[in-house]
Amino acid sequence: MGSCIICGSSTDGYICESHEEDVVFEFEGSHANQLTPGRFYRGSVDGFADFGVFIDIGDSVTGLLHRSELDSRLESLDWNSGDSVYVQVTDVHDNGNVDLTWSIRQADREFRGSLVDTPEGDELPDEAEAPDPNEHAVAGRPAAEPDEVTADQPRTDGNTGTETTADTGDATLAEPDADRERVPIEDLESRVGDPVRVEGEVAAVRQTGGPTVFTLHDETGAVDCAAFEEAGVRAYPDVEQGAVVAIEGRVERHREDLQVEASGLTVLDGEERETVENRMEEALAEQARPEEVPPLAEDDTVADRIEGIRDLAGLIRRAVLDSRPVIVRHDASADGYVAASAIERATLPLVRDEHAQSDAEYHYFDRRPLGEGVYDMDSATRDVTNMLDANERHDEKLPLFVFCGVGGTGASRDGLELLSLYDADRAVIADAADDGATEALVETDGTTASALAATVAVHVNPDARTDLEHLPAVSFWVDTPEAYADLAAEAGYDAERARDLRESVALVANYQAYEDKRELVADLLFDGRQSLAARLATQFREKLDTAIETAEAHLERHEVDGTVLNVLDTDAFTHRYDFPPTDLLCDELFRRTRDDAPVLLGIGEDELLVRHAGELDIDRLAEATAERTLEADVSVGAAGDERLTFLVGERETVREAVLEAVGEQA
Structure with a gap:
């Protein structure tokens, strides 16, 4: 009987059943039937085909990542042969074929642990079993330096304050020096090789085969801090996500990223904790506050709602800064897709700036259409189940839900209330919504959800303004306000082109109504695929005319x-x-x-x-x-x-x- 390298619970082997999906495996077998379906594996790109990507898992096994499993279109993937990728094995067939699915985690640091899958069973990585004490970067392990605590000296446990003596000949962990000046995380780039003290909130904890890695963020940024107790053993087991701590250690580069190799950690409480929290809150509130930008066009309905628009934009900006996913729920109609796409277009650059990983936009932003145009208990139950699972398995924070064209009272009330029971923030752009059920409300009475959402989006990210100017005109089926029609025309979208966009989006919205169709909608709305829009709009009119002829009769x-x-x-x-x-x-x-x-x-x-x-x-x-x-x-x-x-x-x-x-x- 062993202990789980993530939670420390008793288990057969190195990982308990509830955390198996939090570990990435290196495969050292020679046959496909030695793989374990459900596990995540590190692989490399072997080749491309029209139907997907071939991924080598280990030296002897190749699987297929079918194009239907990819979040990005195959032709737009920024992959080259030999690139490292992370995939999940979904099935191993009797003939040796291996089916794979995409992992939203595409770096070791995004998993909470690492193991080796061998024919004899799971093992710790070699680097964790035999770390080099003279190399800082190995397994994130701090090396002994003349001015650091050694094995002969007592050490102070940052959780209990009690002194203990290490039973190995390696560098040990001690309590940080409270008199050492705090260094903001954004300044660590200039302090490589120096001992520093950093303070902030633990955003995530993951256990590797070597050190325990704490992701710490303060008001200026985030950094990984590696604390080594013993290979595969959890350092500071009482310190979890949300703890406010001080960490002292040396700044090093680890696989091209900055990392603090911790020599000590202490949990802050009382006035010390309050000081850190207040400093972070003030900085985040200032960063999240939207700029005062003019609306896209003169519109009295928008002007009357400008305070609610800014509040909603501030919620989105704050969610991004807090590393909380933003989930946009929208009507599966032209107006719903255009409104949600406006917010998506403005928010994704902020997500990319905030998170280094290449797939962050898929992890921290999601757009989910509602085929019935109602946020009912079925939809809410699915959302709550997913968010609680992500929180339990991956320590993911609860998301902000933004509703576009849906979420009003009546049939949506029960769904919104279920979210509120779990303290998931809710913002609504819809008619007749009950603002008692939301953190921000912008009523659409007198205009379209797209006209309001585009104005929200330009407050979220003013740099996206030129991408958004034509969207309100696209959403009006009749009597497009002159101000929006003129704005679209100035952006190159005359009445005919705006109509083509509206009708083409309405057509694709009808099919696979529960899919976001992110790339296809972006092609239509933002990427200048005018011929594609015109062709789909022709289909729209032909199908609609045929149906109208039947109905009129x-x-x-x-x-x-x-x-x-x-x-x-x-x-x-x-x-x-x-x-x-x-x-x-x-x-x-x-x-x-x-x-x-x-x-x-x-x-x-x-x-x-x-x-x-x-x-x-x-x-x-x-x-x-x-x-x-x-x-x-x-x-x-x-x-x-x-x-x-x-x-x-x-x-x-x-x-x-x-x-x-x-x-x-x-």
Whole structure:
């Protein structure tokens, strides 16, 4: 029976079951069947094919990383043959083929431990078993220097303050000298080779086969600090993520990165802890505060919401600085994709600047469409499960959730409340949202989510302004405000090109509605793929015209109390699982028929879409319908969405009740 190199718990071997995915393995076997599915392995690029990348794992086994497993498009990968990569083995077939998946961790330092997978079993890396005491960079182990504590001297444990004597002939760990001047982490570059004292918060802890590595951040940056107790043994086992500490050691370069090779660590409390926390909080608050930048265009609706916009931008900037993931949940519509892409475009450069690892943008920013346009309990449960798993397995901080075009009250309330129970911050750009359920609220009443999100984005990152100027015009289906149309035209997007973008994004949004389609959407919105947008827009119009022609042939015309209504049975006369989606079809159908009929009702199995040209109040309509159909459980759909929901068995009763209620209101 051994102990886990990460948590110290008793286990067979070096790693417990709950932390196996936190370790990267070096493979020393000779056959594919010696690999362990589920483990992460260090490999190297062997070659490229149209369908993926071949990865050598060890000297004798090659696996396939299929292009469908890659977060980036195959042709845009910045990889060369021989480059080191990190992958997870998902399956080993009887014929020796090895299936791989992409690891978001693409450096040793991003794993919490390292082991060697041999045919005889797992082993510690050789460098951890026999470190060179005269070389600082080996396993992050501090070497003995004349002015440092040696094995003959007592040492002070930074956790307990008690003196102990090392039982090895190596350099030992001691309590930092409180009188030594603190060095900000941003100044360590000029102090290579010098003994220093750094203070800050422990952002992460990982146990390698040699030292324990504490990632420390202060108000100026972050640095890894390696503390060596014994090969594979956890140094300072009581110090976990979130502890405020002082570390003393020598600044060295370790695999091209700076690293403090710790000779002592102490946990700060009381006034010392408060001083460090206040210093970090003041600096982060100042960094996160958005600049006062002018809106993209003159827009009274935006101007009325500018304080909420700045608050939301500040939340995003602070999340990036706090190394918290930003997760954007958005409607799977043209407006939802454009709004979320604006925030993505502004935030990703900040993520790249804050984190050195090449895949940071995939780790610290995620965009997740909502196919139903509602943040319901199903979506919230999935998010909570994922974030708690990431927190438990990888010490990942709880994310900031930003909702674009979704997240209003009604059907989304329960989902938002579930997030709030776990103290996950929530910010909403949507109609009629309940600001009591969020940290920041920007209501879209009178404009589009994209117009507001683009303004949020330019406050998040003013350098992204030129990339964002055309986006508001893309989001308006009709009556684009002149200020936004002119702004887009100045950026090279006239009315026709803006329409092509809107329609092409709407088309791709309909397919694989739960996928972010990051690269495809970026091609359309930012990378000048004008011919691609025009071709997809042509498909959009052809498919929409065909659906409209079918729907127009099956419209039922009614006149109730002098009001003319069109009714479409969306179950019978639309392709519900193909393009266009029902709500988009009803939008366009109403635009084409509203001169003759100011109200359109699209009734489906358990929902009724309402499109109108007058002052029809959807809440009053729901109340009047419910009074007439007590058994139908009639309610308004997602906040800001003109639809009613009801029980399937009451469809015909609801249909007649709505016709009467619309006539009364009109």
